[in-house]
Amino acid sequence: MESFGPWSLVALRSVLAALVAGGVLLAARVPLPARRHWAGLAVVGGGVVVGFPLLTTLALQTSTTSHAAVVVGLLPLTTAVLGSLRTGERPSRLFWGAALAGAAVVIVFTVRESGGALAAGDLYLFGALLVCAAGYTEGGRLARVMPGWQVIGWALVLCLPLAVAGSLVALPLEPVRLTAHGVVGLVWVAAGSTFLGLYVWYRGMAAIGVARASQLQLAQPLLTLVWSFLLLGEEISAAAPVAAVAVLVCIAATQRAGRRGARTSRDVRTPARRP
Secondary structure, eight states, rough: SSSSHHHHHHHHHHHHHHHHHHHHHHTTTTOOOGGGGGHHHHIIIIIIIIIIIHHHHHHTSSSOOOHHHHHGGGGHHHHHHHHHHOOOOOHHHHHHHHHHHHHHHHHHHHHHTTTTTHHHHHHHHHHHHHHHHHHHHHHHHHHSSHHHHHHHHHHHHHHHHHHHHHEEEHHHHHHHHHHHHHHHHHHHIIIIIIIIIHHHHHHHHHHHHHHHHHHHHHGHHHHHHHHHHHHOOOOOOOOHHHHHHHHHHHHHHHHHHHHHHHHHHHHHHHHOOOO
């Protein structure tokens, strides 16, 4: 955002990521997805390609990166709930208890940092949680029937016309101040965060399930706090790292519960062998 406005940034990152994805799909000669998968790909595109980046970028106009990072710590719980409803996964009570504990820490932090009232930036962030969780859930489901890089690749290609139109409208209206830092950031969020990051994310979701994978993202607040301090020089309140570490503690519990639930499910499905 040193170089681009919020609307320009989201549109340009989507265009660049779609060009990378389209080139890879074309080089690999990947056939078009089946018609029944296009609705799910549209949800992925609307959630993680357009909705989440746009809403979080708008939020960062009034919120610091460290504050936004911990609020986004609610995303794992939101994704787990939607994933359970959409895919039929049934995590254990221990899993839900740990997930709720992590979400509670995030809510307490948000209220404390905002002085007891939600700010406009927080409303953007909570909206981003809902659309991104839907995109993660649908992408995790699709990654069971096609490679993860194809899921995000086709979602990006599907959004390309909208991204190009958005760029043509936003760039003349928002000031552009090109700096090396801003350009490198744009390239990274396009190729790294949007394409490569979501490729490995969906592949992981397909391997261990949407609910269990979603809780690994509780590590994102702490990692974002570290990078915002190192790269942006942002000041971090005493409560922010405490909240981030607290939600990290919940990861171990959710993953342990998830592994135990997976073993139990296999035991139930596998009939006992007769001697």
